[in-house]
Amino acid sequence: MSPHRLQTRELLVRLDRTRGARVGRQLEEQLREAIRSGSLAPGSALPSTRMLAEDLGVSRGVVVRAYGQLAAEGYIRLRQGANPSVRRLPLPEPGLSAPAQRPARRRMRYDLRPHLPEVAAFPRQGWVRATRNALARAANADLSYLDAQGLYALRAEIAAYLGRARGVAADPERIVITTGSTHSLSVIGSVLARQGSTRMAFENPSHFLLQSVALRSGQTPIAVPVDEQGLRVEQLGDSQSVFVSPAHQFPTGVALSPDRRGELVRWARRTGGLIVEDDYDAEFRYDRAPIGALQGLSPDHVAYVGSTGKTLAPAIRVGWVVLPPAIVDAAVVEIRETLVHVSGIDQLAFTDFLARGEFDRHLRRMRALYRSRRDALVDALATHLPDLQVSGAAAGLHVVLELPSFEIEAAVQKLARSRGVFVDAISQHTLPGYDGPAGLLIGYGAVAEPALPLAVEQIAGAVREASDSCPNLLQVA
Amino acid sequence: MSPHRLQTRELLVRLDRTRGARVGRQLEEQLREAIRSGSLAPGSALPSTRMLAEDLGVSRGVVVRAYGQLAAEGYIRLRQGANPSVRRLPLPEPGLSAPAQRPARRRMRYDLRPHLPEVAAFPRQGWVRATRNALARAANADLSYLDAQGLYALRAEIAAYLGRARGVAADPERIVITTGSTHSLSVIGSVLARQGSTRMAFENPSHFLLQSVALRSGQTPIAVPVDEQGLRVEQLGDSQSVFVSPAHQFPTGVALSPDRRGELVRWARRTGGLIVEDDYDAEFRYDRAPIGALQGLSPDHVAYVGSTGKTLAPAIRVGWVVLPPAIVDAAVVEIRETLVHVSGIDQLAFTDFLARGEFDRHLRRMRALYRSRRDALVDALATHLPDLQVSGAAAGLHVVLELPSFEIEAAVQKLARSRGVFVDAISQHTLPGYDGPAGLLIGYGAVAEPALPLAVEQIAGAVREASDSCPNLLQVA
16 A cells, blocks of 8 residues: 555645744644644655645745755655655654643741741842852853862852851862752762761751751761750760751750760761761851851861851752861762752852852841841740740741640641641651650741741640640640 | 969950950950960960950950850860860861962863853853843742752743754653753663663763763663764663764764664664653754754653753753653652752743743854854864864864874874863763774864864874874874
């Protein structure tokens, strides 16, 4: 059976001449779509270039080019002395009809999750200014392939900032730029794993994402308890490294005590273990000066990790890690081989933002803003839930509302959610063996001050409701 | 023996009152530095707050705060009824003296490496405008934690762009935003590996970085030869996926022929294998319309990979992958769990840049610029090295100057470098078993047109020199 020879009208081509001279493009697109959708059957012979050109009223060159293009792309076959034919393609794809709607996400009335900073206060104009300054001055080379360690000028500004603000002993040569704190952890975890060091301790509780990142980088997470002085250093056991948040432990909010700081540094010196210091919200300490970084005590045993996620906005993906000199090169190799780089534009803009003192000014504004929110939240909790203990309020972007059991914690969290309040709970961040208190993690970073008492009223309602439904469990409130 | 009790003058504190009221900060910094450097011995007792305040002429509160701060950081110990004492710290760190100078990199007079685009033509003002527009209009939520799949509006713009420019069958739901093509490869490699698919074929030759990225993501690279029609599909063997650059193979510059396109798609349909299509420089095709993406032939069997690295600038870290629907979710999980995100600001700015047609205009300008450079380079090579074959010139940012052997290739590359010309060679990108031609990869992306004949003169000189020193090897020229 000879193949079906198509007539021009069967091609269903509709050329729209009002769209200008690009009829060839239209022809090509419509034929491609018809072949892909199966409406032109495989094996069918297309009209000759001469006939199609005549039928459509276009020059023959237009058809020759369109056929040539479709042939090069594999949709049709051109043969000497015969009409072009439609190639056999895979069946039409069902998933490709109308694009699916963006899934709607249920919005909470009050989002008090602990990790949210106030993105409404992001310095949009300041950032545009920094981008303009930076692009006006950048060398062409700054726009080309990036230094895997990060832009030198940025590392120099970060070293100066960390020295003055956090007491970090930093120089640009030991800083590596990353896309954020978890990327830093992933790089450190991989470097250690390659050196045979695979047992990384984590505070119990600590943020649930950390362990999965550590696992993927080749580390086996080891849970070490936290008490009111912070990490129980004496329980590090045979850990080869330890991830800590000394300034404001997540989620408990405790600060590592001076004694424990000394103990931890001595552990690192004695065992050769690496301390990974996550300084994730240390810039926000309200009742006294920030506690300087642990890294300053022992720069050769600490990898200091920070980012702009909390201080500027999560959407700015600039992080850094200040490393012991011995592992800087390995970390740079790790980044070079994975080619995960921070946007060069963001690096340039943030360099300018730091150099002109905008970052320091922004942090002062944010500290004042968060301090009033913190005060409003703590006041409201004291008013509406006077019998429950609030802790971890000295710094950061959240407090802990302690609850007598995990059953109550789960009940209160669920009831709060049904009342439009979104909070985290300690049990979301515990590792096996945890035996500390239960509680809600109530963030105040992203909630306007007047809304905080209203949200707390709903939380208090949830606590009462939980208490009514299980009166034996909840002795308080 | 009782500990040494320090006098105020032994502390070597120098307060500079012209720096304003922040004497407390100065005191704290100088004491911290003195302890860290070892000039205040561990165990030494510091002056009492009252005495130090008197000696320095500051209020007692200033000293109390400074001591309190240093105690919290673990530098000193405060004791009831006794003077504060210096804690025992690790020894001072040798690596932390003066910051090392930035290492100087030797600059080549002519950098003709094949992967370099013209960053001098980066639309700096256009990008600032896009950033300003985007930040003026962005929702606050756009600045918060990012959708691991990428900004929806950006995916919608990229889908439209890829449809009109590359014949890609894309919708926003099957696009995932990455930090670039190697990040895309890494995500795909991990997803496949988790599904038990670990044998990924690569064109031989292909870019040397690809295999190391694939290895890290759990893939075992398999080398498959390339001829003048592109990948030898029939040699895919038991590969479970294949990474190809059909529009302009790197480094040979051949385009995958229509027959091979069909063969490859049939392979994927028959085996269920995944084709990873790297469309890295397909926007730059000079003598005819670009060849549409292979993905359009079979969207459910192709992962289409692209980025702004060549089209805008390597420093902009925005890449994308258009995936078969079946593996979109797994890729998003992969990104969510590693938390490697593209800058939200770059995503917003590029969305605006695409939506206003700036990207299309920029590409037209760049295509014209690169075409003249390509012409100038090919002309100069024809003039100065008429006996050597030039291939792969129809598209992309480099041509191949074929050479009769790898020995000559190495000699010419080295001699060219000593004459100030930086070029790559095919042998840098071969996998075991390669038996194709040797040659230089001469890029023209980043070299001004008038400089190209001068650079070619130096290359021709290098070829003659190599020919003089090993006349038996080099029959040509």
